Amino acid sequence: MKTTKTNAPPRAWQRMLSGRRFDLLDPSPLDVEIEDIAHGLARVARWNGQTRGPHIFSVAQHSLLVERIGDALDPSLERAQRLFMLLHDAPEYVIGDMISPFKAVIGDDYKSVENRILGAILLRFSLPAAPAPALARLTKRADRAAAFFEAVRLAGFTRAEAERIFGRPAIAPEAFKDALAPLSVEEAQQGFLTRFRAIDRM
Numbered sequence: 215m216k217t218t219k220t221n222a223p224p225r226a227w228q229r230m231l232s233g234r235r236f237d238l239l240d241p242s243p244l245d246v247e248i249e250d251i252a253h254g255l256a257r258v259a260r261w262n263g264q265t266r267g268p269h270i271f272s273v274a275q276h277s278l279l280v281e282r283i284g285d286a287l288d289p290s291l292e293r294a295q296r297l298f299m300l301l302h303d304a305p306e307y308v309i310g311d312m313i314s315p316f317k318a319v320i321g322d323d324y325k326s327v328e329n330r331i332l333g334a335i336l337l338r339f340s341l342p343a344a345p346a347p348a349l350a351r352l353t354k355r356a357d358r359a360a361a362f363f364e365a366v367r368l369a370g371f372t373r374a375e376a377e378r379i380f381g382r383p384a385i386a387p388e389a390f391k392d393a394l395a396p397l398s399v400e401e402a403q404q405g406f407l408t409r410f411r412a413i414d415r416m
Contacts (some may be wrong), residue, residue: 228308236308238327243333248410251335254307256403262311265368267396273306274406276360279393281409286385293416298345299353300410305331305371308359337412359383367394 227237230250252274259270278319281299285291291299303311305328333343339416346352362380365371367387371379397405 223405238308238331242332243334243338246335246338248407251301251304251307252403252406252410255304255406256399258306258311259367260311260364264370265396266370267368269396269397269398271364271368271394272399272402273303273311274402275393275397276364276385277301277303278405278409279360279363279390280353280356281413282390282393283359283385284352286389287356288352293413294341295349295352296413296416297339297348297410298341299356300406300413301332301335301339301341302353302357304335355384359385363387363390363394367391368396 226239227235229235230245230247232250234247234250237251247360249377255274255277256272258273259265259286260273260276261271263270265271277300280302281296284299308331309328312320318345336343358380362376362383365376365380366373
């Protein structure tokens with residue numbers, strides 16, 4: 215039996231468990247649900263799953279850690295700033311977490327898709343589509359500190375390697391030890407949702 219070829223473009227959307235149909239190329243804030251984000255991020259492994267412990271260390275946990283480090287660096291952060299820090303990696307609920315070396319190989323196309331998705335997510339929660347430069351810099355500092363702590367404690371990096379790649383954090387790791395214990399999917403998902411709702415009520 216012959217199959218008929220169509221000229222239809224390849225599918226560029228993903229069906230979410232909420233029932234939303236999220237378009238990767240033309241993302242709409244109306245198709246973003248925090249429950250979908252929490253569900254997805256809790257199931258995406260940092261470091262391609264190459265971490266110690268009985269569970270993956272998820273992007274949901276990483277996001278919680280980054281927001282917590284951000285608070286330690288600047289306790290005066292307001293609701294919108296904290297939400298941005300928590301959601302800084304939210305596009306990965308749709309596109310997964312590619313390790314930095316692979317992102318460098320792919321180049322600008324990946325970044326373009328990621329930025330469009332992040333913009334839709336931020337607009338959905340009444341945040342500016344792009345962060346202010348000072349907030350972007352603070353988030354980057356917190357993100358790199360989180361990566362350093364994860365690399366040394368969970369991903370098998372030596373301290374010297376981590377310092378060379380991520381820089382030496384300007385904050386001590388002791389206060390974040392509990393946040394680096396890998397959680398089950400359910401715990402990570404609920405923890406992310408709980409923190410989002412607490413910030414959103416500020």
